[in-house]
Amino acid sequence: MARTEYDQDWTIAAPYAEGAALQLARGLDRMRKLDRLILPSKLVKNAFVRPSGANVGDRSAQIGIEPSRLLEIAPSLEVIRLGARLGLFSGGRTDPMRAIRQPFDQAAAKIVRDANILLGMPGASARMFETCGRAHRVLHQVDAHPRARNTILSDVYGSKARRELLPLALVERIERELALAEVVLVPSQGVAQQMKTAGLDSSKILTVPYGVDRDRFFAECTTTREPGKVRLLYVGQISYRKGLPFLLEAVKGQKVTLDLVGPRVAKELIDKLPDNVRYHPVVAHHQLRAMFNKADAFVLPSVEDAYGLVVGEALASGLPIITTTATGASEVLEAGDGHVVEPADTLQLRRAISETEPLPSLERLARAANVSGRVSAGRLNDWDRFTVEVLDGVSGAAKRRGA
Structure with missing residues (x-):
C-alpha cells in the first residue's frame, strides 16, 4: 500500500x-x-x-x-x-x-x-x-x-x-x-x-x-451447549430502520430462538414478542462476546444501514451472517459467510433462517481463523x-x- x-x-x-x-x-x-x-x-x-x-x-x-x-x-x-x-x-x-x-x-x-x-x-x-x-x-x-x-x-x-x-x-x-x-x-x-x-x-x-475487532471479539471453544433449537442473535437498535418487524415475523413458528440485544428506539416493536424471542438491554463487551459464542448465527435484517459494525464483531466471533443488501457490511462478505437477502423481504429472511443449523465449536473456530486470514491477506x-x-x-x- x-x-x-x-x-x-x-x-x-x-x-x-x-x-x-x-x-x-x-x-x-x-x-x-x-x-x-x-x-x-x-x-x-x-x-x-x-x-x-x-x-x-x-x-x-x-x-x-x-x-x-x-x-x-x-x-x-x-x-x-x-x-x-x-x-x-x-x-x-x-x-x-x-x-x-x-x-x-x-x-x-x-x-x-x-x-x-x-x-x-x-x-x-x-x-x-x-x-x-x-x-x-x-x-x-x-x-x-x-x-x-x-x-x-x-x-x-x-x-x-x-x-x-x-x-x-x-x-x-x-x-x-x-x-x-x-x-x-x-x-x-x-x-x-x-x-x-x-x-x-x-x-x-x-x-x-x-x-474487524479481533481483540475484543473472538471465537471460543465451548465444550457444552444447551440442547434444543438453533440460536440466533441480533445486536443493534430496536428500530424500524434495522428491519425488526421483518425479523420478528420471519422467526414466528420456526424451530429457533432469537436473542435481541440493544437500545429501544421503537418500543412498540417488542411489546408482544413471539414466544421464541427474548429481549436484553444493552450489555457489556464481555457479556456480548459470550452471547456471540453461544449463538449459531448472527442476523442483521436492516432496511437501511450505512455499515453495521456488529457484523465485523460477529465475523470475528466465527458466526455465519444473515443480513441484507441494504447493510453496508454485506459488501465485505464472501461466499460461505452466510446469507445476504433483499431488505424488507420476510420470505427470503425466513428461508435463510430455516437453513441455519447448530454451529459446532470446531466450525466456529475455523470460521474465525478464516476471518483472520482474510485480514492478514488484506481482503478485510x-x-x-x-x-x-x-x-x-x-x-x-x-x-x-x-x-
Missing part, C-alpha cells in the same frame, strides 16, 4: 462515543497523530452512577488513548440528553443523541479553531467547519445520506416509522456539512452512491470499510488498516488541495 507522509495532527470531535471514531482515535494516538479527542463530559452522570475519583483518565483508558489527548466539554449536554430521553422538553421524547448534536457542535466550535485536520460527525459539525479556519475538514459520515434514509423508511413503512425520520432542519444541517467538508468519509459503496446521487462531488468521497480491514487507509486518503486529499 502506498503511504503518504502524515505531517498533520488530527482533532476528532464526536457528540457521542461512536465506535469507528473511537477506533480511529486509538489508532491515531498509537501513531502519535492524535491531537485531541473531544467528547461530551460525563461529569453529571458520573456524579450519580460512578464512584468518587472517576476522572478523564478512567475514560481515556477505556477508549485506549493517552489521558492528555481526551478533552471532555459541556457537562450540560448530559442534562439535555437525559431530558430528551425522558421527554422533559416540548414535543415529548426525542432521540437523545440527536438532541445533543447541535449544542455539542456549538461548544466544540469554540476550541477547534487551531485544528490541522478536523473530523466531525453528521449533524454536529456545521459550526465547527464554519469557524475552524485553516483546518482540513473531514465529515465522518457514519449514516446514510439523510434524504435517502427518510425516503427508504417512508417507502418501506409509510407512517409507522415517522419517529425515525430525520427532521428537515437536521437534513439541511447535514447537507450544509457535506458541502463544507473537504473529505466525506463513508464506510460502504452504498453510502458513496447515495452521496453521488444527491449531487455530492465524487472527488470528496473517501470510502473505507470499517475494521482490521482497525489498524482502517486507520492507515483513512490517513492515506485524507492526507492525499489535503495535499491535492494545498493544505
Whole structure:
C-alpha cells in the first residue's frame, strides 16, 4: 500500500462515543497523530452512577488513548440528553443523541479553531467547519445520506416509522456539512452512491470499510451447549430502520430462538414478542462476546444501514451472517459467510433462517481463523488498516488541495 507522509495532527470531535471514531482515535494516538479527542463530559452522570475519583483518565483508558489527548466539554449536554430521553422538553421524547448534536457542535466550535485536520460527525459539525479556519475538514459520515434514509423508511413503512425520520432542519444541517467538508468519509459503496446521487462531488468521497475487532471479539471453544433449537442473535437498535418487524415475523413458528440485544428506539416493536424471542438491554463487551459464542448465527435484517459494525464483531466471533443488501457490511462478505437477502423481504429472511443449523465449536473456530486470514491477506480491514487507509486518503486529499 502506498503511504503518504502524515505531517498533520488530527482533532476528532464526536457528540457521542461512536465506535469507528473511537477506533480511529486509538489508532491515531498509537501513531502519535492524535491531537485531541473531544467528547461530551460525563461529569453529571458520573456524579450519580460512578464512584468518587472517576476522572478523564478512567475514560481515556477505556477508549485506549493517552489521558492528555481526551478533552471532555459541556457537562450540560448530559442534562439535555437525559431530558430528551425522558421527554422533559416540548414535543415529548426525542432521540437523545440527536438532541445533543447541535449544542455539542456549538461548544466544540469554540476550541477547534487551531485544528490541522478536523473530523466531525453528521449533524454536529456545521459550526465547527464554519469557524475552524485553516483546518482540513473531514465529515465522518457514519449514516446514510439523510434524504435517502427518510425516503427508504417512508417507502418501506409509510407512517409507522415517522419517529425515525430525520427532521428537515437536521437534513439541511447535514447537507450544509457535506458541502463544507473537504473529505466525506463513508464506510460502504452504498453510502458513496447515495452521496453521488444527491449531487455530492465524487472527488470528496473517501470510502473505507470499517475494521474487524479481533481483540475484543473472538471465537471460543465451548465444550457444552444447551440442547434444543438453533440460536440466533441480533445486536443493534430496536428500530424500524434495522428491519425488526421483518425479523420478528420471519422467526414466528420456526424451530429457533432469537436473542435481541440493544437500545429501544421503537418500543412498540417488542411489546408482544413471539414466544421464541427474548429481549436484553444493552450489555457489556464481555457479556456480548459470550452471547456471540453461544449463538449459531448472527442476523442483521436492516432496511437501511450505512455499515453495521456488529457484523465485523460477529465475523470475528466465527458466526455465519444473515443480513441484507441494504447493510453496508454485506459488501465485505464472501461466499460461505452466510446469507445476504433483499431488505424488507420476510420470505427470503425466513428461508435463510430455516437453513441455519447448530454451529459446532470446531466450525466456529475455523470460521474465525478464516476471518483472520482474510485480514492478514488484506481482503478485510482490521482497525489498524482502517486507520492507515483513512490517513492515506485524507492526507492525499489535503495535499491535492494545498493544505
